[in-house]
Amino acid sequence: MSASTETRVPEAAKRTTAGWSQSLHDWVTTVDHKRLGILYIAAGFFFLVIGGVEAILMRAQLAVPANTLLEPQEFNRLFTMHGTTMVFLVGMPIITGFGNYLIPLMIGARDMAFPRLNAWGFWMFLLGGIVLYMSYFASMGLYGAGTAPDVGWFAYAPLAGKAFSRGNATDYWILGILISGFGSVSGAINMVTTTLTMRCPGMKMNRLPLFVWMMLVVSFLILLALPVLTGAQVMLLFDRFMGAHFFDTQAGGDAVLWQHFFWFFGHPEVYILMIPGFAYASEIIPVFSRKVIFGYSFMVAATIAIGLVAVGVWAHHMFTVGLGKGLSVWFAVMTMIVGIPTGIKLFNWIATLYGGKILLRTPMLFCIGFIGQFLVAGLSGILLSGAPLNWQLSDSYFVVAHFHYVLIGGLVFTIFGACYYWFPKMTGRMLSERLGRWHFWLFFVGFHLTFTTMHVQGVLGMPRRIYTYPAERGWEVWNAISSSGAILQALGVAVFLFALVQAFRRPQWAGPDPWNAWTLEWSTSSPPPAYNFLTIPEVRSRRPLWDLKHPDDPDWEHE
Amino acid sequence: MDSEALASPAEGLSLPAPTSAPLYLAVGLALMLVSLVTSVLFVWAGGGLALWGAVGWWREMFPEEAKEFVPAQAESERAPEIVPVPGHVRNLVVGEGGHRVRLPLEYHPYSAGLKGGIAGGLAMALVAGVHGWLTQGSAWHVFNGFALIVLPFFGVAPGPELAGFHAGIALSAAVVHVVLSLLIGLVYASVLPMLPGHPRLWGGIVAPLVWTGAGFVSIELVEPGAAESIQWTVFIVLQIVFGMTAGEVISRSERVKTLQSFPLVARAGFEVDIEGDEL
Numbered sequence: 107m108s109a110s111t112e113t114r115v116p117e118a119a120k121r122t123t124a125g126w127s128q129s130l131h132d133w134v135t136t137v138d139h140k141r142l143g144i145l146y147i148a149a150g151f152f153f154l155v156i157g158g159v160e161a162i163l164m165r166a167q168l169a170v171p172a173n174t175l176l177e178p179q180e181f182n183r184l185f186t187m188h189g190t191t192m193v194f195l196v197g198m199p200i201i202t203g204f205g206n207y208l209i210p211l212m213i214g215a216r217d218m219a220f221p222r223l224n225a226w227g228f229w230m231f232l233l234g235g236i237v238l239y240m241s242y243f244a245s246m247g248l249y250g251a252g253t254a255p256d257v258g259w260f261a262y263a264p265l266a267g268k269a270f271s272r273g274n275a276t277d278y279w280i281l282g283i284l285i286s287g288f289g290s291v292s293g294a295i296n297m298v299t300t301t302l303t304m305r306c307p308g309m310k311m312n313r314l315p316l317f318v319w320m321m322l323v324v325s326f327l328i329l330l331a332l333p334v335l336t337g338a339q340v341m342l343l344f345d346r347f348m349g350a351h352f353f354d355t356q357a358g359g360d361a362v363l364w365q366h367f368f369w370f371f372g373h374p375e376v377y378i379l380m381i382p383g384f385a386y387a388s389e390i391i392p393v394f395s396r397k398v399i400f401g402y403s404f405m406v407a408a409t410i411a412i413g414l415v416a417v418g419v420w421a422h423h424m425f426t427v428g429l430g431k432g433l434s435v436w437f438a439v440m441t442m443i444v445g446i447p448t449g450i451k452l453f454n455w456i457a458t459l460y461g462g463k464i465l466l467r468t469p470m471l472f473c474i475g476f477i478g479q480f481l482v483a484g485l486s487g488i489l490l491s492g493a494p495l496n497w498q499l500s501d502s503y504f505v506v507a508h509f510h511y512v513l514i515g516g517l518v519f520t521i522f523g524a525c526y527y528w529f530p531k532m533t534g535r536m537l538s539e540r541l542g543r544w545h546f547w548l549f550f551v552g553f554h555l556t557f558t559t560m561h562v563q564g565v566l567g568m569p570r571r572i573y574t575y576p577a578e579r580g581w582e583v584w585n586a587i588s589s590s591g592a593i594l595q596a597l598g599v600a601v602f603l604f605a606l607v608q609a610f611r612r613p614q615w616a617g618p619d620p621w622n623a624w625t626l627e628w629s630t631s632s633p634p635p636a637y638n639f640l641t642i643p644e645v646r647s648r649r650p651l652w653d654l655k656h657p658d659d660p661d662w663e664h665e
Numbered sequence: 666m667d668s669e670a671l672a673s674p675a676e677g678l679s680l681p682a683p684t685s686a687p688l689y690l691a692v693g694l695a696l697m698l699v700s701l702v703t704s705v706l707f708v709w710a711g712g713g714l715a716l717w718g719a720v721g722w723w724r725e726m727f728p729e730e731a732k733e734f735v736p737a738q739a740e741s742e743r744a745p746e747i748v749p750v751p752g753h754v755r756n757l758v759v760g761e762g763g764h765r766v767r768l769p770l771e772y773h774p775y776s777a778g779l780k781g782g783i784a785g786g787l788a789m790a791l792v793a794g795v796h797g798w799l800t801q802g803s804a805w806h807v808f809n810g811f812a813l814i815v816l817p818f819f820g821v822a823p824g825p826e827l828a829g830f831h832a833g834i835a836l837s838a839a840v841v842h843v844v845l846s847l848l849i850g851l852v853y854a855s856v857l858p859m860l861p862g863h864p865r866l867w868g869g870i871v872a873p874l875v876w877t878g879a880g881f882v883s884i885e886l887v888e889p890g891a892a893e894s895i896q897w898t899v900f901i902v903l904q905i906v907f908g909m910t911a912g913e914v915i916s917r918s919e920r921v922k923t924l925q926s927f928p929l930v931a932r933a934g935f936e937v938d939i940e941g942d943e944l
Contacts, residue, residue, distance in 0.1 A: 135683035221681040222722060229691035237699055245702065274702040281702065285695050347701065618744035631744045636735045637678040640743070651747065659753040 137221035138636055142228050143207025144532060147525075149232055150200035156239075157191035158599060160184045162592055165556070169589035171577040181573035182256035187238075189259030190279065193375065194286055195235045197513065200521055201382035202231075202293045205321045207532065209297055211627035211634060212315045214306025214643045219299035220292075227292035234286025241278035255279035258571070260372065261342070263353030263364035268346050277346060280339045287336050294328035297321055306626075308645040312406075313665075315625050315648070316399060319406050320385035323413040324378050330417060331374035338367035362427055369420035377416040380512060381409060383480075383520035384451055387473045390520075390527050391455050393623045394470035395462030398661070401454040402648065408447035408454075415444050425496045434493040441491035448484055452477065467621075468542030472523030475550050479515030483508060486561070501571075504564025510557045522549070522602065530616030533609065534632040541605040549598030555591025559584045624649035677736040684725050690718030770926045773854040777918030782850020785911030786842055792906050796899060803828040805835065807899065812838035846907070853908075854915050868912025873904030 133141060164184050167176040176184070206224065210217055218224050241254045255275045257266045266276050301314070301322045314322075342364070344350035351357035353364045392399045399405065421429055421437045429437070455477055464470070486508040490496050499505060522545070529537050563584045568575065575581055619628040629651055630639055647653055647661035693715025700707035725731045794804035809827040812834050819833055827834075853872075857864040877900060884892050924932055931937050 132683065134688060135685045137681050137683055137687075216678070217681065222684060222687050222725060225684075226687035226691050229688050230695070233691055233695040237695060240699075277702045281698050285698060288694075343701070629744060629747070631738065631742060635738050635742075636680055637737075640678070640737055654747045655750055656752075656754070657749045658751055 137217075137225045139206050139210050139218045139221065139224060140532070140634060140636075140638075142224050143203045143205075145228055146199040146203025146206060146231070148203075149228075149235070150196050150198075150203060153191050153195035153199070153235060155599070155603075157188050157196055158596060160188040160191070162596055164188065165589040165592040167573060168575075168585050170586065171575050171579075171582055173574050176573060178573045179253070179256065182571075183254040185571055186255050186258050186279070190238065190255070190283065191235075192513070193259060193379070194283055195231075195238070197379040197517060198286070198290055199231055201321075201324070201379065202227075202290065204382065204386070204524055204528070205297055205324075206293070208528065208627060209300055209318055209321060210304070211531075211630070211638055212318050212625050213301065213304060213309050214626050214639060214645065215300060215304040216638050216642075218296045219304055220296050223292050224296050227289040227296070229289070230292070231286045231289035234282045234284070234289065236282075237285055238278060238282030241275050241282075245275040245278045246273040260368055261364075262368075263342070263345075263359075263361040264355060266342060266364075267354055269354075269356075277343070280343055280346075284336060284339050287332050287339075290328055291332055291336075294325035294332075297325040298329070301325075306642050306644060312403075313645060313648045316388040316402065316405055316409075317385040317625075320381050320388065320409050323409045324381045324385075327374045327378050327381075327413055327416060331371045331378065334367055335371035338364060338371075341367075362424075365424050365427065366421070369423045370417070373420040373423065374416045376509075376512065377412055379517050381412065383476065383517040384409070386520040386524035386527070387455060387476055389625065390469045390473050390523055391458050393527075393621050394465045394467060394473075395459050396465070397458055397462040398649065399454065400457035400460075401450070404450055405454055408450040411447040412444060415440060415447070419444060422491055422496070425493045426500045438491050438493050442488055445484060445488050452481060452484075467526075468537070468539055468546060469523040469527035471543070471546045472519045472526070475546070476516055476519040476523070479511055479519065479553070483511035483515055486511065499564055501569055502564035503560045503568045503570055506570050507557050507560035507564060510560070514553055514557065519549075519553075522546075525602075527621065528627075529609070530620045531627055531632050531634070534613075534616055535609040536614040536616045536620060537609050538605050538614075541601055541608065545598050545601040545605065547598075548594050548601060552591040552594025552596075552598055556588045556595060557591070559587045559591075563588070619651070622655075624652045626650055629654075675737065677734055679732040680735050682725070682731040682733040684721065684731070686718045686721030686725055688718070689714050689721060693718055769859055769923055771920040771922055772858050773915050773918050774921055775851060775854060777915045778851040778854025779847055780850070780918075781853055781911035781914040782846040782848070784914045785850060785907040786846030788910040789846070789903050789907040790842065793899075793903055797828075801828055805830050807896075807903075808842075809834050809838055810895065811842045846911075849907070850911050850915070853911055854918075857912065857915060858920065864916050865909065865912050868915070869905060869909035873901065873908040877901050877904055 133145065136142060136145075163176065164181065167173050167181060206218065209215075238255075245253060245255075253273065253275050255261075255278060257271055257276050257279065261276065261279060264270055301318055305314070341350070341352040345352055345354060345359075351359040353359045353361050355361050388399060388405060419437055419440045421433060422441045425434060425437070455473075459474075466474075486504070490499060490505065490508060526537050526542055529535070563581055566580055566584070568579070568581050568584075575585075616632050618631050620632075621628070626639075626643060626645070627634070629643065643650065645653075647665055649661045653660040653662060693711045693713070696707045696711025697715065698711075700711065790808060793807035793810075797807040798804045806828045809831065819831065819837075853868050857868055860867045877897070880900075881892065881897065884895070928937070
C-alpha cells in the first residue's frame, strides 16, 4: 500500500473564502451527485445522533428495575421514533448517499442520469424527516399536544386506526414516511438508470465493481417494496380521514392485511439496508487484503439470489398471527434458503482474507467486526425462522438482539468502515487512524455488551417494548450490562464525530489514492472535480487502476 | 484503463446547472400533504410553491437543458499520472511449499464412518460399564445415562435410580447411543480429511472437548437439573475414548477419490478409465 498521506495542500482546499451565504446557496441548489451524496450522508448522521439519544434514554430507563425515569407513554414514543428514525432517516439516506456519491465515479460517468430528480429526492427525504419530528411540537396525540407517534415503527392495525390512535400523531408518522419514500424511490430510479446507461467504454456488466452491482439490486428491491408501503399508508390515511375500513376489523376490514403489506415492504427493507453493507465490505476487504475479491461471479449471483428470495419471506415476521401449517412451513423454508447465498458471501469474504497480506487499518477493522457479527446475526435469523422456536421467542429481547446484530453489527459497522475508507476521497483529508481505532474498539465492545446480552434476556423471557420490569425476574444484571454497553457505543460515536472535526481543523491531506486501491474513483483527485473525469476513462477489467499500475500483469489477462 | 481521450475538453465542461426548482417542488408537495394535519392554508401555499417549482424545472429542461460551464482543474490540482510498477504477481500453486490449502480430493468411505462409529460406541460403552462396575458396583449407571434425554418418559429422575437395570431405559439408551455413534462416525469420516495436521488429534481430543463444552452449556436447556447428575470428568474420558477409537478406525480406511478429482468426461457420466489420472 502506498504512502497514505500528502503534505501538499490541494488547491480545492484553499478555496474556502466563499461567504457562508454563497456556500449555503451552492449546496441548496446543487444537482451534483457528489454534493447530494454528502448531504444524504450528513443528514443520515444527524438523524443517527437523534436516534442514538433516543436509544440511550430507553437504555437508561431499562438499566435498573422499576425505574421511573420515563413514563410509559414517553417510552412508547421513544421506541417508535427510534425505530422509524434508524430505518428511514439513518439507514436509507446513508446508503443512498454512498450510492449517489460513488456510482458515477465507479462507472466512469460525470453525473447521475437525472441530476435534478436526484436533488428532488434528497429534499423529499429531508422534509419527510422534518415532518416526522414536527410531531414532537405540533401534533395532537392521545395525551395532548406535542406527542410524537407511539405506534411502533410498524404501526400495526388496528392500533394505528382512528379508534385506538386518537389525535394526529400517527398521521405525522404516515406523512413523514410517505414523503421520504418518494425520495427513496426517485433515488432508486436514478441509480438503476445511471448504472444501466451511463457506464464508460469497456465497463461491461461483468466488470462492474461489486459495489455498483449490489446497489443495482438494492435499487430494484426499493422499486419493488417501497410502493407497497406507500400504498398501504395511503389506505391507512383513507381509514383515518375518510372513514374507509381497509384495516377496520369491526367493519369487515382486515388488520392482518396491514401486516402483510407492511412486511412485504419490511423484510425486503432489511436487505435494502444490508446489501449496501455487503457492498462496502466487498470493496474494502480486497483492498486491505491486497487481493482480488474471491468469487466475483458468485458474489453477484448471490446478491441477485438474495434479492429474489427477499420478496418471498415476509410472513416469517407473522408466525404468531397463526398462518397455518402450510404457510408457516413455506416461509420457514424460504427464510432458511436465504442463508445459502448469504453464506456464499461470508465464505467469499473469508476466502479473500485467506492468504492475503492483511492490513488492519480502521476500515478493515470495521469489516472484520462485521463478518463475525453478521455470521451471528444470520445464525440467530435461521433459528428464528423455525416457526416453533419463533413462537417462543417472538416479541422477546432475542428478536431485538437479532435485528440489532443485523443492522448495527452488520450495517452500521460497514457504514463506519465505508466512512473511514471513502472520507479521504470525499474531502481530500484523512481521518485519524488513532481515533479510528478508539472508535472501533469502544463501539465494538459496547455493541457486544449491549446486544450479545440481549439474547440471554430474550431466552429468559423478557418481552420487548416494556418500559420497566420487576426486580425478581433475573433480568437485572443483563439489562445493566446492556445499558453500560450503550454508553460505550455513544462514546465511540463521539470519538468519530471528534475525528471528523479534527480532520478539518488539522487536516492530513490524502492525495487521490491513499489506499492504493483499484476502482475508478481513486483515479481522480480528492475531492473530485465537479465533472469527475476530464476525459471519460476506458476500462478493460474489473480493477482498472490495477491494470494501470501493473501493466506487465494486468487483470484482463486473467478474467 | 486507456488514457486516450474520448472527448478533449481542455478548457472545461458543461454540466447541469444548479437550480432551486426541485427544492421548491419538494417543499410544495410536502406542505400540501402536511395540510392534512395542519391547516387548509397549507394546500394553497404548498400548491403555489409546487407549481413554481414545477414550472422552474420545466424551464430548466426546455427548450434546451440549462448548463453551466465548469473550468477544468489546473494541472497542479489534478491527480498525478499513475506510475506503473514493473513485474508480475507471483501466484501460489496448490500444493507447493508453504501453501496451506486443503482440498477435499479424497475422503474416507461412508462405510468407514459407520465402522468407526460402531467401534467407538462399543469402546465407549465398555469403558462406561467397567467404570460403573468399579465405582458403583453396577455397570448400568453410566450406560443408562445415555438415555438422559428420554428419562422423563419413564418417570425416572437422573440420580441413584439409574444404577439398576430398567429394560425400557436400557433399550432407549442403546438406541440413542447407537444412532449417535453412527452419525458421529459419519461426520468424522466426512470431516477428518478436511482438517490439517493429525486427524487422530482432531478426532480423539479436540472434537470430544468441543462436544463436551457444547453439551455442558446446552444440557440445562434440554433437561434442567441434569448437569448436576453427570460426572463430567468421566464424560470427557468417554468422549475421548469414542473419538480415539472411531478416529483410529476411520484413519486406517483406504481413501477414495471425490468426484471433483475425476476428469470432466467421467463426471459427465461416461465410462472411462480414471486410474492413471493425476490429481
